[in-house]
Amino acid sequence: MDLEYVAEKIREGIRSGSLIVLTGLMEVYYEGRAASSLGPGERLLIIKQDGSLLVHRPTGYEPVNWQPPGSKIEVFLEDGVLVIEARRMNPEELLKVKIKSVYSVEVRKLRDLAEFAMYATEEEMKKAILLDPSLIEEGFKPMEDERRAGRAGFIDILGVDSSGNLTVIEIKRRNATAEDIRQLIGYVNEIEKEFGRKPRMIIAAPGIQKSAIRELTRYGVEFKCVTPKKCHEVLQRRRGLDRFLA
Amino acid sequence: MDLEYVAEKIREGIRSGSLIVLTGLMEVYYEGRAASSLGPGERLLIIKQDGSLLVHRPTGYEPVNWQPPGSKIEVFLEDGVLVIEARRMNPEELLKVKIKSVYSVEVRKLRDLAEFAMYATEEEMKKAILLDPSLIEEGFKPMEDERRAGRAGFIDILGVDSSGNLTVIEIKRRNATAEDIRQLIGYVNEIEKEFGRKPRMIIAAPGIQKSAIRELTRYGVEFKCVTPKKCHEVLQRRRGLDRFLA
DNA sequence: CCTTCCGTTAGGCTC
DNA sequence: GAGCCTAGCGGAAGG
Numbered sequence: 001m002d003l004e005y006v007a008e009k010i011r012e013g014i015r016s017g018s019l020i021v022l023t024g025l026m027e028v029y030y031e032g033r034a035a036s037s038l039g040p041g042e043r044l045l046i047i048k049q050d051g052s053l054l055v056h057r058p059t060g061y062e063p064v065n066w067q068p069p070g071s072k073i074e075v076f077l078e079d080g081v082l083v084i085e086a087r088r089m090n091p092e093e094l095l096k097v098k099i100k101s102v103y104s105v106e107v108r109k110l111r112d113l114a115e116f117a118m119y120a121t122e123e124e125m126k127k128a129i130l131l132d133p134s135l136i137e138e139g140f141k142p143m144e145d146e147r148r149a150g151r152a153g154f155i156d157i158l159g160v161d162s163s164g165n166l167t168v169i170e171i172k173r174r175n176a177t178a179e180d181i182r183q184l185i186g187y188v189n190e191i192e193k194e195f196g197r198k199p200r201m202i203i204a205a206p207g208i209q210k211s212a213i214r215e216l217t218r219y220g221v222e223f224k225c226v227t228p229k230k231c232h233e234v235l236q237r238r239r240g241l242d243r244f245l246a
Numbered sequence: 247m248d249l250e251y252v253a254e255k256i257r258e259g260i261r262s263g264s265l266i267v268l269t270g271l272m273e274v275y276y277e278g279r280a281a282s283s284l285g286p287g288e289r290l291l292i293i294k295q296d297g298s299l300l301v302h303r304p305t306g307y308e309p310v311n312w313q314p315p316g317s318k319i320e321v322f323l324e325d326g327v328l329v330i331e332a333r334r335m336n337p338e339e340l341l342k343v344k345i346k347s348v349y350s351v352e353v354r355k356l357r358d359l360a361e362f363a364m365y366a367t368e369e370e371m372k373k374a375i376l377l378d379p380s381l382i383e384e385g386f387k388p389m390e391d392e393r394r395a396g397r398a399g400f401i402d403i404l405g406v407d408s409s410g411n412l413t414v415i416e417i418k419r420r421n422a423t424a425e426d427i428r429q430l431i432g433y434v435n436e437i438e439k440e441f442g443r444k445p446r447m448i449i450a451a452p453g454i455q456k457s458a459i460r461e462l463t464r465y466g467v468e469f470k471c472v473t474p475k476k477c478h479e480v481l482q483r484r485r486g487l488d489r490f491l492a
Numbered sequence: 493c494c495t496t497c498c499g500t501t502a503g504g505c506t507c
Numbered sequence: 508g509a510g511c512c513t514a515g516c517g518g519a520a521g522g
Contacts, residue, residue: 002433019290019304021267023354033500035365041358044265046290050305059264059296061314061316061517068307068502070512084328091315093500106350108269110304112287119282153511173280173514177496194521209495217465228280228515279515307502339515368498393510399496400521419498423511455510 001102003082010047010075010084013107020047024102028055028065032093039066045084045097047073049109053086053095067095070211118226122173126156128231129169129204131238135231136169136202136224138162150190153183156201158191166191166199173228175207247348256293256321256330259353266293270348274301274311278339285312291330291343293319295355299332301343313341330351343470349392364475368419372402374477375415377484381477382415382450382470384408399429404437404445412437413446419474421453427461 006022010129013020022045028038043064056221057064057107067086071093072086082099126145139162147155157169168191170176170184184201192198201219204226208216218222252268253276259266268291274284289310290302294336297317300309313332317339320331328345372391379386385408393401403415414437416422416430438444450472454462462469 012448019269021269021290021352023265023267023352023356030500034367035478036500037365038362039360040362042356042357044267044292044356046302048302048305052294052305052307054307056292056294057358059294059298059315061298061300061312063364064309066500068500069305091500095500103354104352106267106269106352108349109288110269110288112289112303114273114285114287116282116284116310118280118515120515161273179425211495232281255507276515282515308516312515314515337515366500419500421510457510 001105003077003080003102005101006102006105007075007077007082009105009107009128012074014047014075016107016109017049018109019049020105020107021045022099022102022105024097024099024104026055026097029096029098030065030094032095040100042103044101047084051086053084055095055097056155059077065095065097067093071095080134120173120232122171122228124235125173125204125226125228125231128234129157129171129226132234133159135226135234136204140167142169149187150193152186152190155187155191159217161200166195166197168199168201170201170203171226172203172205175209176203176205176212176223177209178212178215180205181212181219181221184221185219208223247351249323249326249345249348252348252351253323253328255319255351260293260319262319262353262355263295264353264355266351266353267291268293268345268348269354270302270345270350272343272345275342275344276311276340278341279337282311285401286346288349290323291345293330297332299330299341301341311341311343313339317341329375341404341408355408366478368417368474370481371417371419371450371472371474371477373440374480375403375417378480381472381480382448386413388415395433396439398432398436401433401437407444407446412441412443414445414447416447416449417472418449418451420451421455422449422451422469423455424458425459426451427465427467430467 025042027040030036051071052069053067054063055065069085071088084097086095102142103210130142144156144158145222148160149155156171159167161167201221202224205225206227248313271288273286276282281477292300296315301311303310309316317332317334330343332341333425375381376388387404388403390404393404395401402417406411407413450470452473
């Protein structure tokens with residue numbers, strides 16, 4: 001494919017805010033926070049309407065090189081090779097793609113206004129527990145969420161159990177790690193300073209890593225199995241109920 | 247574009263181990279570790295030779311939905327709509343793309359055998375310090391790298407300073423966090439158990455997060471500014487010298 | 493197989 | 508703008 005023709009097609013695509021998809025033989029050089037080089041090979045190059053640029057090899061989930069949205073893209077010929085440079089500052093980074101041969105290039109303006117909805121996140125787990133605190137245990141009463149614990153950070157849920165004990169809940173959507181336990185301890189130290197007594201500590205997660213069980217028993221942290229899926233179902237059920245009542 | 251034709255083209259592409267790039271109007275549903283839904287919109291869909299699948303919206307660095315390498319892909323028509331399902335187990339996850347209209351589809355076998363080289367990584371920082379220990383301070387002598395520190399993990403570099411003090415170096419390619427300091431303390435506790443005395447602790451990083459400065463002074467950890475770029479240059483210089491001497 | 497840790501992490505949120 | 512944390516994190520290395 002004629003490289004000057006392709007260059008103009010890409011420039012026109014960028015001007016018109018289109019998506020550009022190109023396959024061809026290329027080399028890639030990156031320098032910024034880190035640096036990388038990748039010799040000649042057949043790859044897929046994508047330039048998006050917002051100035052993001054991705055270079056994908058024929059295998060693997062991740063792009064081998066990229067530039068995030070907002071980078072400034074220049075297209076020109078140099079020594080008979082099509083060069084695409086994507087530059088951004090803060091941090092200052094440069095991605096340079098040298099394309100020796102273009103197999104295909106497609107320029108197309110895509111419209112996509114749909115809203116992306118994600119479920120079974122940590123945020124949903126928290127909402128479900130606030131809505132149905134028996135997910136933790138019978139009689140648990142949440143008092144605050146996202147409460148600041150001094151310098152240590154934010155507590156997911158602060159509440160009291162059926163015996164009136166102050167209780168700190170830390171939620172994880174994945175198996176809890178030793179580091180998660182230490183983080184919880186950090187929060188609790190701050191709460192103890194503030195309230196003058198040590199609260200119950202519960203980690204709510206689908207499971208625990210083996211290495212974290214030591215810390216668990218050592219610090220007297222309790223574990224309650226709560227899965228993202230279960231919490232999502234609780235919310236779904238509740239929403240269905242609300243709709244029925246409305 | 248005729249959907250049955252496209253379906254067969256995609257199936258043939260998968261059979262032959264080709265890269266498939268498609269633009270069209272589609273909905274996307276995901277359920278697995280989490281769940282998501284995305285209504286109709288114009289997007290880019292990529293199926294790679296290794297069974298990875300990516301759905302990209304017209305903007306943004308990240309795919310909105312995906313399936314990693316090794317997922318099993320099925321293509322069929324359902325209610326007059328082209329459906330692509332990518333399934334994987336462990337964890338069990340299903341990605342379903344419903345394509346109402348195909349604007350373009352490209353099937354192409356790409357060859358890419360080049361080696362990807364990455365520079366200015368944490369690994370390079372370590373190599374540079376081992377090669378030129380004055381990056382830490384004059385008179386510092388590395389003894390071991392990647393030394394096991396009991397259960398706490400691995401120490402980046404263990405050495406002695408000009409006064410003969412045992413010294414533990416923790417390297418970060420980004421600004422050090424409070425968590426990094428705690429990690430270093432964990433290593434040092436193990437080293438103290440083993441050697442019977444507390445070593446000097448140095449964190450080598452391009453900077454320190456503000457919230458980490460408290461931990462730094464509190465635990466007596468020292469900070470030495472070392473950047474990935476500087477280390478990379480040290481290695482480059484050294485390699486150039488080696489080549490000159492050879 | 494599980495765990496740990498790095499990443500040009502990206503992206504979102506708060507201060 | 509800088510700091511802080513989550514993620515369907517992915518990926519690699521080590522046990």
